[in-house]
Amino acid sequence: xxxxxxxxxxxxxxxxxxxxxxxxxxxxxxxxxxxxxxxxxxxxxxxxxxxxxxxxxxxxxxxxxxxxxxxxxxxxxxxxxxxxxxxxxxxxxxxxxxxxxxxxxxxxxxxxxxxxxxxxxxxxxxxxxxxxxxxxxxxxxxxxxxxx
Amino acid sequence: xxxxxxxxxxxxxxxxxxxxxxxxxxxxxxxxxxxxxxxxxxxxxxxxxxxxxxxxxxxxxxxxxxxxxxxxxxxxxxxxxxxxxxxxxxxxxxxxxxxxxxxxxxxxxxxxxxxxxxxxxxxxxxxxxxxxxxxxxxxxxxxxxxxxxxxxxxxxxxxxxxxxxxxxxxxxxxxxxxxxxxxxxxxxxxxxxxxxxxxxxxxxxxxxxxxxxxxxxxxxxxxxxxxxxxxxxxxxxxxxxxxxxxxxxxxxxxxxxxxxxxxxxxxxxxxxxxxxxxxxxxxxxxxxxxxxxxxxxxxxxxxxxxxxxxxxxx
Numbered sequence: 001x002x003x004x005x006x007x008x009x010x011x012x013x014x015x016x017x018x019x020x021x022x023x024x025x026x027x028x029x030x031x032x033x034x035x036x037x038x039x040x041x042x043x044x045x046x047x048x049x050x051x052x053x054x055x056x057x058x059x060x061x062x063x064x065x066x067x068x069x070x071x072x073x074x075x076x077x078x079x080x081x082x083x084x085x086x087x088x089x090x091x092x093x094x095x096x097x098x099x100x101x102x103x104x105x106x107x108x109x110x111x112x113x114x115x116x117x118x119x120x121x122x123x124x125x126x127x128x129x130x131x132x133x134x135x136x137x138x139x140x141x142x143x144x145x146x147x148x
Numbered sequence: 149x150x151x152x153x154x155x156x157x158x159x160x161x162x163x164x165x166x167x168x169x170x171x172x173x174x175x176x177x178x179x180x181x182x183x184x185x186x187x188x189x190x191x192x193x194x195x196x197x198x199x200x201x202x203x204x205x206x207x208x209x210x211x212x213x214x215x216x217x218x219x220x221x222x223x224x225x226x227x228x229x230x231x232x233x234x235x236x237x238x239x240x241x242x243x244x245x246x247x248x249x250x251x252x253x254x255x256x257x258x259x260x261x262x263x264x265x266x267x268x269x270x271x272x273x274x275x276x277x278x279x280x281x282x283x284x285x286x287x288x289x290x291x292x293x294x295x296x297x298x299x300x301x302x303x304x305x306x307x308x309x310x311x312x313x314x315x316x317x318x319x320x321x322x323x324x325x326x327x328x329x330x331x332x333x334x335x336x337x338x339x340x341x342x343x344x345x346x347x348x349x350x351x352x353x354x355x356x357x358x359x360x361x362x363x364x365x366x367x368x369x370x371x372x373x374x375x376x377x378x379x380x381x382x383x384x385x386x387x388x389x390x391x392x393x394x395x396x397x398x399x400x401x402x403x404x405x406x407x408x409x410x411x412x413x414x415x416x417x418x419x420x421x422x423x424x425x426x427x428x429x430x431x432x433x434x435x436x437x438x439x440x441x442x443x444x445x446x447x448x449x450x451x452x453x454x455x456x457x458x459x460x461x462x
Binding site for chain 2: 009016019020022023024026027029030031032033034035038
């Protein structure tokens with residue numbers, strides 16, 4: 001009886017020491033979390049972030065506008081006097097309607113429209129979210145480290 | 149007289165800085181053990197985080213809940229904090245850095261620190277909250293139970309040193325720390341376990357078990373009153389480690405480095421062990437804790453006292 005009692009005390013202490021060993025080893029391991037706002041997690045290859053555009057590549061074929069299931073994109077153009085060259089007058093993106101399906105990226109014949117790696121998609125003003133000007137260079141610059 | 153006042157004030161300053169450092173260290177140790185980063189934004193590696201927290205707590209509203217027993221509720225934080233500060237009277241940081249070397253130092257520190265339970269129980273009773281009351285009652289039961297093996301293990305040190313003065317005990321360890329003697333090594337183990345329970349730390353954090361009792365006895369406190377409980381808790385941790393360093397690890401004695409550095413290394417080393425245990429072990433059940441105190445620690449401490457005393461007489 002006494003022997004079992006003493007043995008249980010020893011087994012208890014042994015298991016505590018074993019647990020302490022496990023946690024002590026963890027102290028020297030590399031942290032698995034990031035120092036977030038300063039260091040950011042790079043997104044994976046197929047991550048679908050905000051819709052983005054290379055304006056110089058766009059041929060104004062309207063494929064993206066037709067395929068968009070939620071009509072989140074809006075494109076307008078004008079034909080110049082030579083009746084050949086087209087110019088984009090506006091190309092806006094409504095982030096509130098977008099379902100991030102990536103169909104526009106798939107259909108685009110020149111890879112002008114694409115989904116970038118941006119994941120910090122909150123805005124200070126709701127209105128800014130409704131018509132993001134894809135032609136602008138500053139479109140996603142308001143978010144620190146935004147990919148454009 | 150003047151020097152004593154200055155020494156006392158510097159002890160107060162040390163309490164504030166030490167508590168802040170310990171709060172930061174606790175968060176960092178927990179982060180390291182859980183492979184996280186911990187506080188990083190305020191200052192280098194988040195070192196200024198406790199200061200930011202203190203400012204936040206100072207600016208908070210002091211809420212008085214409905215139906216509290218005002219006097220006992222209001223006085224409780226002071227009853228918890230004052231004994232903690234009083235205990236610093238006899239803690240020897242080095243051969244000269246001690247506020248007052250009482251000839252009954254050990255007795256004084258044991259009696260003063262056990263006053264804390266009064267404040268905790270007042271907080272539990274005065275808060276008019278079931279969680280607070282349960283926390284306070286559990287704390288009282290726990291602290292009183294673990295006082296017995298704690299004092300029995302301290303008694304053996306006093307028997308070995310032949311004095312109750314803290315400096316006297318350190319001088320008695322000039323030719324070898326007490327922890328190196330077999331009967332006193334066991335006493336150290338018993339002391340350390342009981343002291344962990346005394347300061348309500350994991351695995352004996354039953355009085356403030358988050359998953360059952362919200363925050364235990366300080367559930368209803370906010371702002372500076374909560375900060376006082378917090379400071380008392382962390383300073384208590386320093387006190388038990390400082391006593392352990394003094395009684396068993398040779399206090400400020402050590403080669404090359406100055407005494408105060410040795411003392412702080414030993415004390416903070418023991419605090420690190422306490423934190424390390426906190427982030428390793430789960431909480432024990434109430435009945436397990438009580439039976440451990442009365443059925444395991446107390447008999448072993450008594451037996452240790454008997455055997456150790458017999459060896460000393462021989």
